[in-house]
Amino acid sequence: MTAILLSDSVRSSLYSLRQTNDLLSSTQNRLATGKKVNSANDNPTVFFAASALSNRASDLGNVLDGITAAAKVLKSTSDSLASLSDLATSAQATARNALASTATTARTTGSVAGLIGTSSFAVAATKTFTVSDGMTTATITSAGAVTAQQVLDGVNNTAGLKVRASLTADGKLQLEAAAANAITIGGTASAAELAQFGLTAGVTAAGSVNTSRSAFAAQFDAIRTQIDQLSSDATFNGTNLLNGGSFRVNFNERLTSSLSVAGVTDTSAGLGIVASVNAFQTDKDINDALSNLTNSINTLRSQTNIFASNIDIVTTRQDFTKGLIGALNAAADSLTAADTNEEGANLLALQTRQSLSTTALTLASQADQNVLRLFR
Numbered sequence: 001m002t003a004i005l006l007s008d009s010v011r012s013s014l015y016s017l018r019q020t021n022d023l024l025s026s027t028q029n030r031l032a033t034g035k036k037v038n039s040a041n042d043n044p045t046v047f048f049a050a051s052a053l054s055n056r057a058s059d060l061g062n063v064l065d066g067i068t069a070a071a072k073v074l075k076s077t078s079d080s081l082a083s084l085s086d087l088a089t090s091a092q093a094t095a096r097n098a099l100a101s102t103a104t105t106a107r108t109t110g111s112v113a114g115l116i117g118t119s120s121f122a123v124a125a126t127k128t129f130t131v132s133d134g135m136t137t138a139t140i141t142s143a144g145a146v147t148a149q150q151v152l153d154g155v156n157n158t159a160g161l162k163v164r165a166s167l168t169a170d171g172k173l174q175l176e177a178a179a180a181n182a183i184t185i186g187g188t189a190s191a192a193e194l195a196q197f198g199l200t201a202g203v204t205a206a207g208s209v210n211t212s213r214s215a216f217a218a219q220f221d222a223i224r225t226q227i228d229q230l231s232s233d234a235t236f237n238g239t240n241l242l243n244g245g246s247f248r249v250n251f252n253e254r255l256t257s258s259l260s261v262a263g264v265t266d267t268s269a270g271l272g273i274v275a276s277v278n279a280f281q282t283d284k285d286i287n288d289a290l291s292n293l294t295n296s297i298n299t300l301r302s303q304t305n306i307f308a309s310n311i312d313i314v315t316t317r318q319d320f321t322k323g324l325i326g327a328l329n330a331a332a333d334s335l336t337a338a339d340t341n342e343e344g345a346n347l348l349a350l351q352t353r354q355s356l357s358t359t360a361l362t363l364a365s366q367a368d369q370n371v372l373r374l375f376r
Contacts, residue, residue: 231265
């Protein structure tokens with residue numbers, strides 16, 4: 001297509017108007033986006049520097065999501081631990097109530113105080129102590145001496161024997177029937193040898209089962225079941241730190257900073273809370289349960305402190321990451337942000353220049369028309 005010839009004045013006016021329109025478009029874009037650098041064409045150095053800052057802020061945003069999720073898992077676990085502690089404390093109160101209810105089964109207490117497990121007395125070799133419930137018998141055979149612990153173990157470790165042995169608070173050997181059965185002490189040991197332990201051969205008549213203790217034992221076992229169920233239900237976002245689960249939380253986008261959180265197994269078995277023994281008819285069985293509960297409560301408290309420490313770590317890193325993301329975004333904005341006051345003033349000036357350029361173009365066109373009139 002043949003080019004159209006324009007006069008110098010018209011061409012100059014068009015060029016000026018085109019420049020003004022380009023500047024006007026650029027200024028309007030800066031006001032619309034709030035940025036003075038919107039692409040690499042505007043300022044490559046600034047654009048790529050700001051992009052690097054923004055990209056890291058975006059990567060850290062993804063990391064922050066993981067940290068936030070981890071904080072919620074730990075908070076849920078801490079709440080679950082508090083509930084487990086409440087259940088363990090409730091079981092402890094139940095066992096204490098059972099102990100406060102007077103036993104009604106057969107019981108015999110030795111007359112010698114101050115015994116401890118290692119207390120040892122001479123008993124002729126091959127001589128025996130026997131403890132029987134009428135159906136099952138425990139036999140302790142001497143090798144020249146017998147300790148109090150041997151008597152305790154011999155009775156308590158005999159399968160099926162409905163008699164429990166323990167030392168009282170003042171160190172006396174005590175035998176308790178675990179059901180409505182008699183207690184028979186015998187063997188080939190002499191009366192004097194038995195007397196060293198405060199015992200005498202003979203039969204302690206059968207008593208009766210304490211129904212209150214049986215009810216407390218059933219309540220204790222029900223609480224123990226609840227501990228198992230709570231431990232199993234303490235799952236948050238697919239993670240159960242109270243039933244063997246674990247997880248790792250990353251603190252930076254390069255995966256070089258992290259925290260590994262090991263879970264625990266807080267079932268009744270994991271905590272060492274065994275089911276009630278002999279329906280809590282003997283003080284020994286109740287005291288054993290109380291000892292187990294004391295240990296389990298101490299374990300739960302220790303675990304609570306550990307998880308609380310982990311929560312502090314994760315929360316601190318969460319706040320740090322939020323602050324770092326904000327700083328990165330602020331730095332990127334400071335490189336690319338436009339001064340709206342300045343750009344507004346530029347827009348007004350450019351609009352004025354655009355009007356002037358349009359007027360100049362009109363005047364230039366009129367000059368060409370005046371030349372045309374000379375030929376008419």
